[in-house]
Amino acid sequence: MxxxxxxxxxxxxxxxxxxxxxxxxxxxxxxxxxxxxxxxxxxxxxxxxxxxxxxxxxxxxxxxxxxxxxxxxxxxxxxxxxxxxxxxxxxxxxxxxxxxxxxxSDQVIFQFADFEHLVQTAHTLQRIMGDGGKVFAYQGQYYLVLDTDMETETLKQAIAILTEFAEPSTITEHVLAEYGKTIWESQAVGEIVRYFS
Structure with missing residues (x-):
C-alpha cells in the first residue's frame, strides 16, 4: 500500500x-x-x-x-x-x-514524469501487446491510456511493465483530452517505437 x-x-x-x-x-x-x-x-x-x-x-x-x-x-x-x-x-x-x-474503468492510465521512461516502456510493451494506446501531455506529465480489451495475461504483463516506469493515474481520458495535449490519438506504442528506435 x-x-x-x-x-x-x-x-x-x-x-x-x-x-x-x-x-x-x-x-x-x-x-x-x-x-x-x-x-x-x-x-x-x-x-x-x-x-x-x-x-x-x-x-x-x-x-x-x-x-x-x-x-x-x-x-x-x-x-x-x-x-x-x-x-x-x-x-x-x-x-x-x-x-x-x-x-x-475499462482503461488503464499511467502517468510518466519523464518522456524517456515512456519511450523505454513503449519498446517493451510493443513486444507484448502490439501498437495500441493513446498518449497525452498534461501538467508536465505524460499519460499513456490503454484499453483493457486484451487477454487477461497480456494485460497483467503490460501493467507489470508499466508499474516499473510509471504511476497509475486516476485522471480520466476525458480530462486529458479536454485540458491536456493529445500527442498520439491511436497506435501510440507503435508510433513511439517508430520515431524513437
Missing part, C-alpha cells in the same frame, strides 16, 4: 491486488459497510498519519477507482475540521463520516 499527498486536504492510496487479498477483501467489498473494510480504512489512515502527518476527524469523501488487473486507487479528501465541541460528541468509533463513491 502506497500513500501520497495530493494537497493539504487530499491524499491518494494505491492498493495492489495483493494488499486486498492479504486482508480477504474483494474489489466489490470496498463500497460495502463491513468490518474488514473499516479495518483497512483505519490502517490506511494510520499510514497516512505516520508517513504524511495527515489527520482526519469529521466528514471525509472517499473516491475508489478500480484499476483492471492491478488493484485500486483510493482518494481521501478531508471535509471541514470539526470544532472541539463536535469532537466531544463523538465516541472513538465515529471519528469520521465516510462518503464513498466507486468508479470502474
Amino acid at each position: 502506497r500513500v501520497e499527498r495530493l494537497s493539504r486536504d487530499k491524499i491518494r492510496f494505491f492498493l495492489s491486488l495483493d494488499d486486498l487479498m492479504e486482508r480477504g477483501i474483494e474489489k466489490e467489498d470496498m463500497w460495502r459497510d463491513i468490518p474488514k473494510v473499516h479495518e483497512l480504512f483505519n490502517d490506511m489512515m494510520d499510514q497516512a498519519y505516520q508517513e504524511l502527518g495527515f489527520e482526519i476527524a469529521g466528514p471525509v469523501a472517499v473516491e475508489v477507482f478500480a484499476l483492471p488487473a492491478q488493484g485500486m486507487v483510493v482518494v481521501v479528501t478531508r471535509g471541514r475540521t470539526p470544532s472541539p465541541s463536535d469532537l466531544d460528541d463523538l465516541d472513538g468509533d465515529d471519528m469520521y463520516e465516510l462518503e464513498v463513491t466507486l468508479e470502474e
Whole structure:
C-alpha cells in the first residue's frame, strides 16, 4: 500500500491486488459497510498519519477507482475540521463520516514524469501487446491510456511493465483530452517505437 499527498486536504492510496487479498477483501467489498473494510480504512489512515502527518476527524469523501488487473486507487479528501465541541460528541468509533463513491474503468492510465521512461516502456510493451494506446501531455506529465480489451495475461504483463516506469493515474481520458495535449490519438506504442528506435 502506497500513500501520497495530493494537497493539504487530499491524499491518494494505491492498493495492489495483493494488499486486498492479504486482508480477504474483494474489489466489490470496498463500497460495502463491513468490518474488514473499516479495518483497512483505519490502517490506511494510520499510514497516512505516520508517513504524511495527515489527520482526519469529521466528514471525509472517499473516491475508489478500480484499476483492471492491478488493484485500486483510493482518494481521501478531508471535509471541514470539526470544532472541539463536535469532537466531544463523538465516541472513538465515529471519528469520521465516510462518503464513498466507486468508479470502474475499462482503461488503464499511467502517468510518466519523464518522456524517456515512456519511450523505454513503449519498446517493451510493443513486444507484448502490439501498437495500441493513446498518449497525452498534461501538467508536465505524460499519460499513456490503454484499453483493457486484451487477454487477461497480456494485460497483467503490460501493467507489470508499466508499474516499473510509471504511476497509475486516476485522471480520466476525458480530462486529458479536454485540458491536456493529445500527442498520439491511436497506435501510440507503435508510433513511439517508430520515431524513437
